[in-house]
Every structure is written in C-alpha cells, then in structure tokens.
Amino acid sequence: MHGKVYIVGAGPGDPGLLTVKAIRAIEKADVILYDKLVGDEIIEMIKQMNKKMIYAGKRSNERGLERQKEINELMKKYALEGKIVVRLKGGDPFVFGRGCVEAEFLSKEGIPLEIIPGVSSINSVPAYAGIPLTHPELSSSVLVVTGRDDIEAWKQTPLQGTIVILMGRDTLPGICEKLINAGRGPSTPVAVIEKGTTREQRVIIGVLEDIVEKVRRAKLKGATLVVVGDVVNFSNILNGSKKI
Ligand SMILES: C[S@@+](CC[C@H](N)C(=O)[O-])C[C@H]1O[C@@H](n2cnc3c(N)ncnc32)[C@H](O)[C@@H]1O
Structure with a gap:
C-alpha cells in the first residue's frame, strides 16, 4: 500500500502566509521533510504537533545532485511504508524550488502525489516591503530571473x-x-x-x-x-x- 507525498509550498516565512491546504496536509502528515528556507516560526509550529521532522535541505559542501537523490529516496521510502509525507519547501515549490524534479521522480515511481502551491517570495517579499510588481502607469511586466545567469x-x-x-x-x-x-x-x-x-x-x-x-x-x-x-x-x- 503506497502512502502519498504532498509537495507543499510553505510561503516566504511568515506563518500567516501558509495556505489552509498546506496546514491541512501538515496536520495529516506522518513525516515532514523540510527545506532550509522554510521559516523558523513555521518549523517551531510543526514541532509543537509532534510530527516526525527530517531536514531535507542542502547541507554545506554537499553536491546538489547526490543530495537530491537522497531526498528522492527518503520520499519514496516513507511513501512505500504507507506514510503520508509532506515535502515542505520555501515559497512555491515550482518556482526555482526543484519541486518539479521531485514531482517527476514520484510520478515515474508511481507514487501518489499532490502539489500544494505556496505563496512565492516573488510577489510576497516585495509586497511586505510596500513594493507592487506592476502598476497601471509604471510597469506592466515582471522579469523573474536567477542571479546565477548573466x-x-x-x-x-x-x-x-x-x-x-x-x-x-x-x-x-x-x-x-x-x-x-x-x-x-x-x-x-x-x-x-x-x-x-x-x-x-x-x-x-x-x-x-x-x-x-x-x-x-x-x-x-x-x-x-x-x-x-x-x-x-x-x-x-x-x-x-x-x-x-
Ligand atoms: C531556491 S529559491 C526558492 C524560491 C521559492 N520557491 C519561492 O517561490 O519563493 C531561493 C531564493 O528565493 C528568495 N527568497 C525566498 N524566500 C525569501 C524571503 N523570505 N525573503 C527574501 N528572499 C526570499 C531568495 O532569493 C532565495 O535565495
């Protein structure tokens, strides 16, 4: 009996920006695999729920590809044990978050999965700083890039x-x-x-x-x-x- 993996966006840090769906998935999860960027207050909140929590972010000096394989195998292991797994990622999992890589892996392994989008830093971080991304007179487009490209x-x-x-x-x-x-x-x-x-x-x-x-x-x-x-x-x- 397969469990299920929820790939969940935790938003940019403020627990108030966790979605209702994210909270429901966390509540019913047996295991939470969380990333580095998930806000401290959110981690504290989940700790109060007495869930099994495993850090699944990159460790320093770690090769991305090897670590990704390790994380994929962790998701698979718990799902095959019939567990409900929440893979909790900062912001939105499909925005520079490798959620797509993990979802593709699970899909190919035949493991049931669901994507729960999160509030991305793209719009929320500027908004908390009082900055609108578009404005009727000032800007009608937004270019989202990584600083790793030139x-x-x-x-x-x-x-x-x-x-x-x-x-x-x-x-x-x-x-x-x-x-x-x-x-x-x-x-x-x-x-x-x-x-x-x-x-x-x-x-x-x-x-x-x-x-x-x-x-x-x-x-x-x-x-x-x-x-x-x-x-x-x-x-x-x-x-x-x-x-x-
Ligand atoms: C790997 S990307 C993940 C983005 C995430 N999936 C999202 O939708 O926000 C990580 C980058 O997002 C940005 N970021 C995410 N949360 C942020 C926050 N609370 N404040 C400022 N920047 C943030 C930073 O540029 C950080 O290096």
Whole structure:
C-alpha cells in the first residue's frame, strides 16, 4: 500500500502566509521533510504537533545532485511504508524550488502525489516591503530571473525561457504570431488555463501554431493565464488537471 507525498509550498516565512491546504496536509502528515528556507516560526509550529521532522535541505559542501537523490529516496521510502509525507519547501515549490524534479521522480515511481502551491517570495517579499510588481502607469511586466545567469541569458527569455501571460485570452492570436516571428519555434508548447485552481479549471494544451484554434473551439469565458515554453510538457507527466 503506497502512502502519498504532498509537495507543499510553505510561503516566504511568515506563518500567516501558509495556505489552509498546506496546514491541512501538515496536520495529516506522518513525516515532514523540510527545506532550509522554510521559516523558523513555521518549523517551531510543526514541532509543537509532534510530527516526525527530517531536514531535507542542502547541507554545506554537499553536491546538489547526490543530495537530491537522497531526498528522492527518503520520499519514496516513507511513501512505500504507507506514510503520508509532506515535502515542505520555501515559497512555491515550482518556482526555482526543484519541486518539479521531485514531482517527476514520484510520478515515474508511481507514487501518489499532490502539489500544494505556496505563496512565492516573488510577489510576497516585495509586497511586505510596500513594493507592487506592476502598476497601471509604471510597469506592466515582471522579469523573474536567477542571479546565477548573466544578463545575456535574461535577454534570451522571449526566445528560450518560460513566458507567463496574464490577460492574454483575447490577444492570443497576435501573441502567437509575434512569438513565432520573433524566433520561437511553431511547435513550442503552450498551455491556456481558464479559472485555474477552481472546480471549473480547464487546461488547453497545444503549440504556438495550433493553440489559437483549440482555444477558439473551447469558447473560454473566464480568467485566463497562458504559459509558453517547454515546461508545459510537464503537464503530461504530472497530469494533475483536467485537460481538453
Ligand atoms: C531556491 S529559491 C526558492 C524560491 C521559492 N520557491 C519561492 O517561490 O519563493 C531561493 C531564493 O528565493 C528568495 N527568497 C525566498 N524566500 C525569501 C524571503 N523570505 N525573503 C527574501 N528572499 C526570499 C531568495 O532569493 C532565495 O535565495
């Protein structure tokens, strides 16, 4: 009997930014595997619950790949024992968090998993400092990069990196055309997500050259977010949502 692994975002540190879903998963967990960036107050809170807690962040001088294998095996071991495991990560697990690597591993091992997104530092840390990322007159886009890349890599984002487009439902035909003209391959994967995370969520997967027709047939009406880039292919592997 397999247990289950919840890959959970703990938010940026303030326990008030843990989601209700995260707290519920923690409450029912047998084992918590937590990362370095999970806030101290959150760790203290979980300690009061008398859960088995294992530090699963990187140790100093440790090679990332070896440690990742070790963490994967820990998740697998407890899940195969039938345990409920919470893999608790700072911020959101799918934002520079290797949550994707762990989810892919579990999925390939046939271990039941669920992703519980967290409040990412991307927007919450600036917000606590009184900084809005967008403003009707000052900025209508946000570039998220790591400081490990150089500016040349940043410039490649429109051609290679992931693009998340908000409010793009009605302008999708022009966006796809312009991205192809700008050098993005016509077979670049695209996901169009309507009413994401709600009971009515719909996910339409296509590529730059056919997504417009698929979206037209689906007659979307609600709030829509578009993701462009190879990461969209993970949707097949992790298969977390209803797709058209
Ligand atoms: C490996 S990334 C993980 C990001 C995380 N998954 C998220 O969604 O926020 C770690 C980096 O996120 C940023 N970060 C995360 N939490 C933060 C916080 N509370 N304050 C400032 N920066 C934070 C720092 O730049 C840190 O080096």
